[in-house]
């Protein structure tokens with residue numbers, strides 16, 4: 733059996749998202765609950781990291797964006813666990829014979845300190861995508877006190893994902 737890949741079988745996508753920090757919400761980042769006195773405002777659970785990852789995957793596959801698939805006007809997604817979004821998108825990628833090669837992402841947040849939590853977030857996303865955790869990289873940085881993120885009023889995320897068509901089997 734020979735596995736054949738052509739350059740056109742690879743696609744790359746980018747996703748970005750930003751959410752407002754508010755009191756009275758659980759902080760969910762990358763599918764992981766983060767103990768913190770505030771959370772992110774959103775129709776769903778506000779998981780800015782998973783939203784960026786979903787957009788990167790959808791972008792790579794040419795399948796639109798998170799807002800089109802899971803509109804904030806749909807009561808079905810009110811307070812939804814964003815892990816569901818990633819799970820559904822992964823299923824759609826499988827159906828279209830796409831496999832995820834790797835995901836890289838950066839979380840932009842002034843607080844809390846995310847260093848100790850990056851491994852957990854990495855494992856959660858890798859688990860949801862059925863990938864080796866080494867194929868998912870998580871970086872975190874502050875905004876050096878600048879702008880809304882620097883003031884702790886918002887958190888943002890940027891993600892990039894590479895897909896490839898599942899190999900065709902030839903004799």
Ligand code: MG
Pocket residue numbers: 749750751774778779780783
């Ligand atoms: Mg969002």
